[in-house]
Amino acid sequence: MTRKLFIFSTIAFWIAVTGLGTLSVWWLPAGQGTAQARDKTLSPADLAKHTSPENCWMAIRGAVYDLSTYLPEHPSRPDIVLPWCGKEASEAYNTKMKGRPHSPYADELLAKYRIGSFAKVP
């Protein structure tokens, strides 16, 4: 019984994950509508060049933010935030202390530092 459950659930999981991955590739051109056409598209390689506290970019929820000027004001200890410079940090942003995301205020604040959209290369 548990063996069948394992096999069935594992197959269903991979179908869901590969389906989502495939759909996201298909969705990418459609997601870049006219409203985002003016937006600069930044690659993971672009992002990876900005890893220092003075030059810190992060990709969060599909957009790239230059947080260099904001970092000194961030309430967390630097060792919590700085490792995410130059990286895709949606998961960290969404799961602050106790797995909770940042507040709507933080979302608004973040928007001010947006410098482009993040182009994922699966």
Next chain:
Amino acid sequence: MNRLRFLLLPIVVSFLVGVPVFWAFPEDLRFWRATAIVLGWVGCGLLLASLLLMVREVRLAIWLGGLERMTLWHHRGGVAAYLVLLLHPLALAADGWHESPLLAWQVISPFSMSWTVWVGWGALLLLMLGLATTFARRLPYGPWRWLHGLLGIGVIIGFVHVLLLGISIAALLATLAAVLLLVWRLIRVDAGLAARPYVVNSVHPVARSMVEISLQPLATPIVARAGQFVLVAFFHGPHYRGCGEYHPFTICATGPGVGFSIGIKALGDCTQQMQRLEPGVAARVQGPFGEFLAERPATPQIWVAGGVGITPFLSILRSELLSQPTRLLYLFRSAADAAFLDELQALADRDAHLILEAVPTGAGLPNVEKLLPASDLLSGNECYLCGPPALIESLSRVLRDRGVSELNIHFERLDFR
């Protein structure tokens, strides 16, 4: 098993799941994100419970209702944790879906440049691989045991994933608890720190591919009752090289003095090797465990033994005269496989309460419908079964069909894979 001990195991599992979920329960979050967080912590709690249940300590086993029950819950808890943790990334993706499928994929994509996501995927893949090999029962026990260890590595990496999320206090405590339980299991059980040193005193063939081994303690002995089982590993002797794996064996006889004897049937590579055991071989013993025949009521009883499953019944009959009418149905393939049959007949002759029925069944699963008494003769009887899992399942089904309550059917499988 009394009610407290019956309830203690579900209470412990509920506690280990409930505390982290209560601590981390999300407030004011979107439904799918909150669901993902709760699923993550439920999975962590179930993994911790599963780790606790693989620790084989005598007192812990007594409190939690026996090693067999702990193993069953260890398996179920592990599979439940796996199912819940499969849903965890899917729920995270569902949360991102409301913005776009692209974001849903980015949140869980293993191609993200994020150690948190990579470590999460690593843990999940190790759990997947470890469980896949756990269900591969045709694997020899040695490789199976090592591959099963992938699950332990997966669990630790899973807790590292939680630590990387910045959830410091709970994740740190949970990771420490997981490491402690794994180290406890490795040192006390697998490395044998909890085991007592014994030496093989005598070896007697009792049937085809079966020997009775008597063991004498080299230090403080275990205190065992008739019918209990122990985990024994055999090492080296004058001409014998043991495999050093701990296998469960029912105690056939306690004494004289402080030693005991076990019956070993060749059922695998290691137990086949044990047929060549000789006096002087070093052994280590963990236990004793089990309460299979410990709390027998005064009502009439039916005992059914298949092959080597005769050993717990033999152990009782060797140690005492029965106080309730008991019918022992002993099933074996052929006369050459009928271990202890002459002794059992002698015991039946001296014990007025015992009726022995010895039945050669040939190869394959016997027709138990013909062998078991009719419904009216089963009424009011307590039924005790010991033998291969397929035989026990078949016997239990027929007994239930003939009106015997689950509460009156007792069995022991000694299958700890």
